[in-house]
Amino acid sequence: MRTVTTNSIVSDDARDFTSNVLNEVVAHLRHEHARLRDGWIQRIVDGRYLTAMSEQEVFAEATSLYGSYLEVLQTGSVEALEAYAQNLSGRIIPRGVDVVEVVGILLVLRDVLARELFSKYGRDVSVLKRVLDAYEPAANRIASTVAVGFVRERERVIRQQQEAIRDLSTPVLPVRGRLLILPIVGAIDPPRARQLTEQLLRGIRSNRAKVVVMDVTGVPAIDVAVANHLVQTMEAARLLGAFVIVTGLSPELAQTLVGIGLDLGKMNTVGDLQGGIEEAERLLGYKVVSADPSRAIA
Amino acid sequence: MACEARIHVDSDRDVVEARRKGREAARQAKLNDGDAALVAAAISELARNVLLYAGEGDILISAVENGICRGIVVTAADRGPGISNIDLAMQDGYSTSGGLGLGLPGVKRLMDEFDVTSETGQGTTVVAKKWAT
Amino acid sequence: MAVPILKQRDYLIATVQDPLSDDEFAVLRRTLVEQVGVFRSRGVIVDVTALDVLDSFSVRTLTELGQMARLRGAATVIVGIQPEVALAMIRLGLTLGDIATALDLEEGLAWLDRKMNGIGSRDHERS
Numbered sequence: 001m002r003t004v005t006t007n008s009i010v011s012d013d014a015r016d017f018t019s020n021v022l023n024e025v026v027a028h029l030r031h032e033h034a035r036l037r038d039g040w041i042q043r044i045v046d047g048r049y050l051t052a053m054s055e056q057e058v059f060a061e062a063t064s065l066y067g068s069y070l071e072v073l074q075t076g077s078v079e080a081l082e083a084y085a086q087n088l089s090g091r092i093i094p095r096g097v098d099v100v101e102v103v104g105i106l107l108v109l110r111d112v113l114a115r116e117l118f119s120k121y122g123r124d125v126s127v128l129k130r131v132l133d134a135y136e137p138a139a140n141r142i143a144s145t146v147a148v149g150f151v152r153e154r155e156r157v158i159r160q161q162q163e164a165i166r167d168l169s170t171p172v173l174p175v176r177g178r179l180l181i182l183p184i185v186g187a188i189d190p191p192r193a194r195q196l197t198e199q200l201l202r203g204i205r206s207n208r209a210k211v212v213v214m215d216v217t218g219v220p221a222i223d224v225a226v227a228n229h230l231v232q233t234m235e236a237a238r239l240l241g242a243f244v245i246v247t248g249l250s251p252e253l254a255q256t257l258v259g260i261g262l263d264l265g266k267m268n269t270v271g272d273l274q275g276g277i278e279e280a281e282r283l284l285g286y287k288v289v290s291a292d293p294s295r296a297i298a
Numbered sequence: 299m300a301c302e303a304r305i306h307v308d309s310d311r312d313v314v315e316a317r318r319k320g321r322e323a324a325r326q327a328k329l330n331d332g333d334a335a336l337v338a339a340a341i342s343e344l345a346r347n348v349l350l351y352a353g354e355g356d357i358l359i360s361a362v363e364n365g366i367c368r369g370i371v372v373t374a375a376d377r378g379p380g381i382s383n384i385d386l387a388m389q390d391g392y393s394t395s396g397g398l399g400l401g402l403p404g405v406k407r408l409m410d411e412f413d414v415t416s417e418t419g420q421g422t423t424v425v426a427k428k429w430a431t
Numbered sequence: 432m433a434v435p436i437l438k439q440r441d442y443l444i445a446t447v448q449d450p451l452s453d454d455e456f457a458v459l460r461r462t463l464v465e466q467v468g469v470f471r472s473r474g475v476i477v478d479v480t481a482l483d484v485l486d487s488f489s490v491r492t493l494t495e496l497g498q499m500a501r502l503r504g505a506a507t508v509i510v511g512i513q514p515e516v517a518l519a520m521i522r523l524g525l526t527l528g529d530i531a532t533a534l535d536l537e538e539g540l541a542w543l544d545r546k547m548n549g550i551g552s553r554d555h556e557r558s
Contacts, residue, residue, distance in 0.1 A: 194332075235517075335483060
């Protein structure tokens, strides 16, 4: 078979072929990096991407990203890119940069580089085609890797923030050994319900609680799914040897619970938190001294 | 562990093994402890059903991904007598073996997705999925 | 893989250390019921801390253990149910019925002591 050698692209083996093509493309893009990167940055600014970042920051990130981009094109491995994407996301998410912007600038870079390839190899259509065949899949893979990495990182951050908020909003208060008070304030969605369950059961274990007073005065309403979840949580607490008293149940909440088939007579409910604590102490065998002055001993 | 595990169930001990593999798989798929416990309990019920009604069968456990969500799929398959009336079997409290009859309805409550196909004389296949929360 | 059973005063304490198969669970129940008769025990504690699954069979067996032990004059307490296991049990729709539960061995013993001494009759506590 005759092997034709030109000053650029050749091989009989398709794989070698693609990598040779890419090697040459990357070499060229590296050689022209200053010009191309600056062109990219200009388009970033014109397109109003990354407005939350300063000029120097954009320059620094663009330079690193450009380098990573070429590396992926050449090696075909996205591992380093994934790590970089996660790192980048960690830095820019708190600055309020959105995934739309990140994907946007990557696509702009893809276009900038593609146009460069057009102008370099455009004279010979078959060569151009081979170049694009090698370049396009790699470029698309880069865009999706970074986008997914960004989204995953953002979700991780959101989850962390939500957990921190929930921890703050539902403190488990140990009150005199064996008694826990769990004041719940605000709406409860399924993730928060799960958080509550975890906190409650963990609290029972670490405080060796035998009675828990769960005060729901501050809970406006709950849906059927959350109601079921709370009931299950109370039953689970029972299996851990703790008894749950619910206080502050509004008529609306009571109605929801009855609606899911709960026999309120079986559940121990007391009107308010104070009453609940007294009931708890009675159950635990503590003597309750009334603070009512009219009962003062003469 | 590889991406999926297949346990042939024909004895008591296999049920324990199936649960263990299920927990391992759940951990690998980064499900939290609570969800892993649900998966293990579901596998226990399904594997026991296979043993009880068909004498033997297979439990297949694999990880699945749907966009950003990760989950575990459990498939229990046997060539036993099959379930003649699935609706009846899915009612709480119904049982043909004199037990509590909490098999299938219980598993459905534990998992996020649940499907059972059965044909009398041919066998039964149950597929249940649990997604990470 | 027998479950070690200790005799402590009037009580029998069975500590499950590995996951049990259905047969092993049945053997445990049988053994405990026998020993309650032999030693005239007044209380039985089953420590399931090491179990990460309590499915319909295990719960049924434990419930039967409680009933049979009561017929022989002993109260039963299940201790050490892990939070995730408890939630899975409840989602499965299982209950331990009249059987008492406590956080751990120490609590279980305290519960039995109170019961034996007839201290208080708390309506929220069972058998």
